[in-house]
Amino acid sequence: MSDEGASMSGERPLTQHFLGGLADELRSRMTHLSHLEAVLHDILEAAQAAWPQVSVPPEIFLPYLARRLPEEAEAERALVEMKAADLYLACACSRGERAALEAFERSYFPDVKAALMRRDSSFGQVEDIQQILFQKLFLGDEEHPPKIASYAGRGDLRGWLCVTAVREAIDLFRKVHKEEPVDDGELMDLTATAGDQELAYLKRIYRAEFKTAFQKALASLSTRERNVLRHHLLDGLNIDQIGAIYNVHRATVARWIAKARESLLSLTRDVLMERLRVDQTEFESIMRLIQSRLDVSIHHFLKKGDE
Numbered sequence: 001m002s003d004e005g006a007s008m009s010g011e012r013p014l015t016q017h018f019l020g021g022l023a024d025e026l027r028s029r030m031t032h033l034s035h036l037e038a039v040l041h042d043i044l045e046a047a048q049a050a051w052p053q054v055s056v057p058p059e060i061f062l063p064y065l066a067r068r069l070p071e072e073a074e075a076e077r078a079l080v081e082m083k084a085a086d087l088y089l090a091c092a093c094s095r096g097e098r099a100a101l102e103a104f105e106r107s108y109f110p111d112v113k114a115a116l117m118r119r120d121s122s123f124g125q126v127e128d129i130q131q132i133l134f135q136k137l138f139l140g141d142e143e144h145p146p147k148i149a150s151y152a153g154r155g156d157l158r159g160w161l162c163v164t165a166v167r168e169a170i171d172l173f174r175k176v177h178k179e180e181p182v183d184d185g186e187l188m189d190l191t192a193t194a195g196d197q198e199l200a201y202l203k204r205i206y207r208a209e210f211k212t213a214f215q216k217a218l219a220s221l222s223t224r225e226r227n228v229l230r231h232h233l234l235d236g237l238n239i240d241q242i243g244a245i246y247n248v249h250r251a252t253v254a255r256w257i258a259k260a261r262e263s264l265l266s267l268t269r270d271v272l273m274e275r276l277r278v279d280q281t282e283f284e285s286i287m288r289l290i291q292s293r294l295d296v297s298i299h300h301f302l303k304k305g306d307e
Contacts, residue, residue, distance in 0.1 A: 012037035014044070014058055021063025023071050030076070039079065047088035054092045054100045064091045068152045087153035093138055094149045101138060111158055112165045133168050137161075155276075209275045217267030218298075225260040229298055232257055264298065 015036045019027055030036070043065075044058060065087060069078050092100030112133065113126055140146040151160055218226065224246075231237045231245065239253040246253070269287055276286070 014040040014062060017059045017062040018066050021066035022069065023067075025071055026066075026069055036076075039076075043079075043082075043084045047085045050085035051089050051092075051100070051103060053103055054089060054097065056088060056092045056095070056097070056100075060095070061088060061091050064094075065153070068154075070152075070154070082153045083155065083157060084153065086157035087151070090148050090151045090153070090157065094146055096138065105134070108158060108161050111162055129165065129168055133165050136168070137164075209272060213268045213271035213275065214264075216271050217264050220267050221260060221263060225256065225263070228253065228256050229260050233298055261298075 018036065018040055019030075022030075040058075040062060044061070047061070048054075065079075065082065065084060068087065069082070089100055089104060093104050109130060112130060136144070136146075137148045138146050147164065151157060221229075228242060231242050232239075237245075239250045239257070242253045243250045265287075272286070
């Protein structure tokens, strides 16, 4: 950073607070310091307007914001793209501000409850899960800091929270039932239901991006790969029956199916990576869930293509 830039930051208090929390690598790449004060002022104003009952001093929030910018990004662009209002509330909650905790619970926990409910309205013990989640989010324990501090502001806070809640529900289910004689089929069914709900929530948030990515990936497969998947998932043919169609060994068909799935997942990942503005943790969660329900998605899109 130039002497002129250093002077500017000294004369502009918001800039000074922000730069104090910025990684050295990012600070060295900042090129528009003359406009930074105004940008930070607008960010603070918008965050305070979104949460008028919450108050976080600029000298606390701006370094908190700076520390969550991705180091590989262009700092100015990343700053504008951050979910600063969500991060402002998260910052206040991480400090244990009562008004912030009340605002968070009031604004987001109804969505948490909805994300936890199954069709029979009995996914685990919802109230217990919410209490455990509250504890982990805002209080932490001797070994772990409050989880809310891990929210990086690069994706929607509501989605991040619901994903976290469903994971917590699955963990609690496993702990409660680990001593009970539950057969594998029942356990798989229960955990798959939780995954379906989490995936459905993420798909709803990123519906357009997911649809575009999956359709592009599916179109990129070869004609044979699409037809083999169609025979397997839509027509219900086994690998021996498909092998008879192509006059190849069943092992060859199995390899074709595995390769088609792998290609589809990889291509979907590439397109989503370009389109989604989420942090790496949330992106990996999305991809794990897509992978866990890949055949269902293939079936849906292939069937749509046939209609």
